[in-house]
Amino acid sequence: MAREITYRDALREALREEMYRDERVFLMGEDIGHYGGSYAVTRGFLQEFGPERVRDTPIAELGIVGAGIGAAIGGLRPVVEIMTINFSLLAIDQIVNHAAKLHYMFNGQFSAPVVIRTAAGFGQLGATHSQTFEHWYAHVPGLRVVMPAVPKDAKGFLKSAIRGNDPVIFIEHSLIYRNRGEVPDDEDFLLPLEGAEVRREGTDVTLVSWSRGYYLALGAAEELAREGIECEVIDLRVLRPLDLDTVVRSVQKTNRLVVVEEGWRTLAMGAEIAAAVQEQAFDYLDAPVARVGSLEVPMPYARNLERLVVPNKDRVVEAVRQVLYRRQSVSVS
Amino acid sequence: MAKPIVMPQMGYDMTEGTILRWLKREGERVERGEPIAEIETDKVNLEIESFDSGVLLQLVAQEGQTVPVGQPIAIIGEPGERVEAGTAPAVAAADGKARRHERAEQPVGVPVSEVTGAVGDRAPGERVRASPLVRRLAAEHGIDLSRLRGSGPGGRIVKEDLLPLIGRPAAVPEAAPVGVVTPVGPSVPVGPPPPEVAPAPVLLGLPEFELVDLSRMRQTIARRMAESHQQAPHFYVTTVVEMDAALALRQQINAEIEDDAEKVTVTDVLVKACALALRTHRGLNASIVGTQLRLYKRIDIAIAVAVENGLITPFIVDADHKPLGEIARISKDLIRRARTGELRPEEYQGGTFTVSNLGMYGLVEHFTAIINPPQAAILAVGSIVTEPVYRDDGTLVPAQRMRMTLSTDHRVADGVAAARFLAEVKHLLEHPLLLLVR
Numbered sequence: 001m002a003r004e005i006t007y008r009d010a011l012r013e014a015l016r017e018e019m020y021r022d023e024r025v026f027l028m029g030e031d032i033g034h035y036g037g038s039y040a041v042t043r044g045f046l047q048e049f050g051p052e053r054v055r056d057t058p059i060a061e062l063g064i065v066g067a068g069i070g071a072a073i074g075g076l077r078p079v080v081e082i083m084t085i086n087f088s089l090l091a092i093d094q095i096v097n098h099a100a101k102l103h104y105m106f107n108g109q110f111s112a113p114v115v116i117r118t119a120a121g122f123g124q125l126g127a128t129h130s131q132t133f134e135h136w137y138a139h140v141p142g143l144r145v146v147m148p149a150v151p152k153d154a155k156g157f158l159k160s161a162i163r164g165n166d167p168v169i170f171i172e173h174s175l176i177y178r179n180r181g182e183v184p185d186d187e188d189f190l191l192p193l194e195g196a197e198v199r200r201e202g203t204d205v206t207l208v209s210w211s212r213g214y215y216l217a218l219g220a221a222e223e224l225a226r227e228g229i230e231c232e233v234i235d236l237r238v239l240r241p242l243d244l245d246t247v248v249r250s251v252q253k254t255n256r257l258v259v260v261e262e263g264w265r266t267l268a269m270g271a272e273i274a275a276a277v278q279e280q281a282f283d284y285l286d287a288p289v290a291r292v293g294s295l296e297v298p299m300p301y302a303r304n305l306e307r308l309v310v311p312n313k314d315r316v317v318e319a320v321r322q323v324l325y326r327r328q329s330v331s332v333s
Numbered sequence: 334m335a336k337p338i339v340m341p342q343m344g345y346d347m348t349e350g351t352i353l354r355w356l357k358r359e360g361e362r363v364e365r366g367e368p369i370a371e372i373e374t375d376k377v378n379l380e381i382e383s384f385d386s387g388v389l390l391q392l393v394a395q396e397g398q399t400v401p402v403g404q405p406i407a408i409i410g411e412p413g414e415r416v417e418a419g420t421a422p423a424v425a426a427a428d429g430k431a432r433r434h435e436r437a438e439q440p441v442g443v444p445v446s447e448v449t450g451a452v453g454d455r456a457p458g459e460r461v462r463a464s465p466l467v468r469r470l471a472a473e474h475g476i477d478l479s480r481l482r483g484s485g486p487g488g489r490i491v492k493e494d495l496l497p498l499i500g501r502p503a504a505v506p507e508a509a510p511v512g513v514v515t516p517v518g519p520s521v522p523v524g525p526p527p528p529e530v531a532p533a534p535v536l537l538g539l540p541e542f543e544l545v546d547l548s549r550m551r552q553t554i555a556r557r558m559a560e561s562h563q564q565a566p567h568f569y570v571t572t573v574v575e576m577d578a579a580l581a582l583r584q585q586i587n588a589e590i591e592d593d594a595e596k597v598t599v600t601d602v603l604v605k606a607c608a609l610a611l612r613t614h615r616g617l618n619a620s621i622v623g624t625q626l627r628l629y630k631r632i633d634i635a636i637a638v639a640v641e642n643g644l645i646t647p648f649i650v651d652a653d654h655k656p657l658g659e660i661a662r663i664s665k666d667l668i669r670r671a672r673t674g675e676l677r678p679e680e681y682q683g684g685t686f687t688v689s690n691l692g693m694y695g696l697v698e699h700f701t702a703i704i705n706p707p708q709a710a711i712l713a714v715g716s717i718v719t720e721p722v723y724r725d726d727g728t729l730v731p732a733q734r735m736r737m738t739l740s741t742d743h744r745v746a747d748g749v750a751a752a753r754f755l756a757e758v759k760h761l762l763e764h765p766l767l768l769l770v771r
Contacts, residue, residue, distance in 0.1 A: 283468070287464060
């Protein structure tokens, strides 16, 4: 059996079930207790599980993540919440130099099975709170980086992340918490923390995205289908390890690739995917790989300007037409 | 002004030619129409002539070198003229285009896509722009990209431009060959399968083998027959013909004819019968082109001629209007020159219907043939066999009977049309005097 629930509820269920299942699991972060979390994921948890297991922390990301890593080494199963991915920059030394490397440097004597939950997103949050840094973490060996788009993945990934022994960067998105989707009724529903998924089959072009970008890609695919253009839509789901096989297989079929990402394109996921696809499927490409991303400026606060900066469905549609040579080349940012 | 002489396109499926021998040397004077080189194509060896008078300034291609159609093989100009680098490809392309136009005016044997798809006005020194996919497909199908103009940005040749020329969807990803064992160590990185497998692999379950390159002609046969069988839905109608009267007539004719070149063969009789039958069944003297049918206004009957390790189909133009003796004379000449490789492309590039007679090769009771594209039908003829036949009055008599099977492109015609045509051929063969009066 499966129920249709929101992305937020999928996360809440995953946390609750794992906290009941394993008493070593505890939560730590800014405003997660009394306030219930900036995106209300942990609302009511303090009352349900008590202050020992739902710990409000000072505004000190380096300390929060460091304490989480230490607790993980010590045998606990911490789920650390960084309010948004922008603030994770303060903790990046702990993530990159410690969480990612302990298992390797100590030859497996220690592991740091910490889950760092955080949220990407935008929406009049200003230049410093609207950024996209998933690829910064996907760059680092030793981390798993997941960015689920649908409630089922959100729940299955979070439960697997908590039970697994690897440090996991678990990135949510502020604009999809209310998206609904089917989730299996199973307290042991786990998803392996790897593998992209073809969510829509198509023959003419491959659209690769993840998190909220997946919905942009899907919207564009539905619009283009009315013109007879069939897009294959791949939800990348996990950014490290990156499932290139699924992308390459699809490109071998469609001969064209558009990567949709929310952040700046320079040195980002789309760049990596484009490079890998030309390495592995060069002879199958009928057009240069197109990347749709944000304009390369700090995010403006004004709503009208913000709309101009972030990628939207129309830009995805335009990029698809471009790789299909349906229209003269237009610059796509 | 110096201009290039390019590899001519001698027939619509010629994509390249090999210089066998130069007949002129660098610096030698050449008159318009004079042969300058012997080249080899998929099917024949032939001499190519200069379209201009002048001095051969430079032989660009060496003997033995294979050159794509439209690419320069030599530069011709005035004595002492300097050959400028970069001029050659541009003029070459323009010249190639002009020659294709000449061919396009011939109604038979030139697929539309080949003509319309090929537009080669590339600027001087401009490289061919093509997507990686297109380059791979072109290499696989032996298509010369320099003859195409792409529809992509900057003239890039893209998949859409190429598909009409190869006639199959290109998007099918190629799975790694099943059961192929490559000698690799245990630490193979996990990833997508390598696109190419090492040469000369060992195939599971199969003995060792050697790889033999196909001759140009075999490659052409393979490509055209596969294309025909994949694209044209074939159906087959078989009938049996009593050949006693036709054989008697043939004997009578040949007894009266002194010139061996004019002596009539069974194939000649078949050619005449098919040509006459097509007159009243025009629907089979046709080619399908997209949503249209080309009904040819002339009946050119091709005959399948076995040559060493291959097959070629020269044709007899306007066969229904030629007397048997003339058909005999022409077909003997075509067959002889087919076997010596002396046919000219215009003698085998075309034909509107084909007769394939295996009757002379022992006891071939019956067989089916693959349509010779872009034709609509082919008649496969077996051996003449003496068989007992009941006459209408109940008597049992020996008769010389022959089975023939018509393969028809179902896109062009249906069973009834094929049956009616075949009945007409049978009627003509069983009443062979009609072959003399019509």
